[in-house]
Amino acid sequence: MxxxxxxxxxLLMHSLLAEWLTAEGYRVHGLADDDAQTPPPVDLVIVDVxxxxxxxxxxxxxxxxxxxxxPLIAISGQFRAGxxxxxxxxxxxxxDRVIPKPFGRKALLHAVRSVIGLPVLDMG
Numbered sequence: 298m299x300x301x302x303x304x305x306x307x308l309l310m311h312s313l314l315a316e317w318l319t320a321e322g323y324r325v326h327g328l329a330d331d332d333a334q335t336p337p338p339v340d341l342v343i344v345d346v347x348x349x350x351x352x353x354x355x356x357x358x359x360x361x362x363x364x365x366x367x368p369l370i371a372i373s374g375q376f377r378a379g380x381x382x383x384x385x386x387x388x389x390x391x392x393d394r395v396i397p398k399p400f401g402r403k404a405l406l407h408a409v410r411s412v413i414g415l416p417v418l419d420m421g
Contacts, residue, residue, distance in 0.1 A: 299416040300324045300337065301409070304360055305345040305372075314343065317402045318409065322416035339367055341413045346373040346390070357390060368412045374398040 301323050305311040315325040326337055344360045346353035353373065360369060369392040376397035387395045394408045 299413055300339040301341045301343060302326045302339045303343045317405055321406060341368050343370045343372060346371045368393040370394045370408055370412060372396045372398055
């Protein structure tokens with residue numbers, strides 16, 4: 298099964314993202330920012346990047362250290378509407394996609410599928 302980690306400080310937003318992804322067949326893991334446990338093997342990490350800016354950049358760096366070879370999607374209310382999902386902002390942040398908040402289920406699923414494809418079903 299395709300596994301996704303969500304790093305989101307807002308519990309309501311985290312729950313909503315997890316609900317949308319789980320309904321589509323992805324397995325969702327949520328880790329606290331300071332979670333010291335060994336990260337589970339995952340296919341994608343979704344990271345909330347919030348202000349102040351340095352804190353958001355550090356959160357991305359921390360996610361990259363914890364999951365060095367895993368694609369990242371950054372979400373933020375600081376990104377402007379209409380932002381190119383895979384354009385210069387994503388490249389500058391070192392992520393695979395960016396999604397400006399607020400966004401809907403369709404935008405999230407489109408970004409996830411464009412990075413890791415449809416969920417892989419667990420046959421075991």
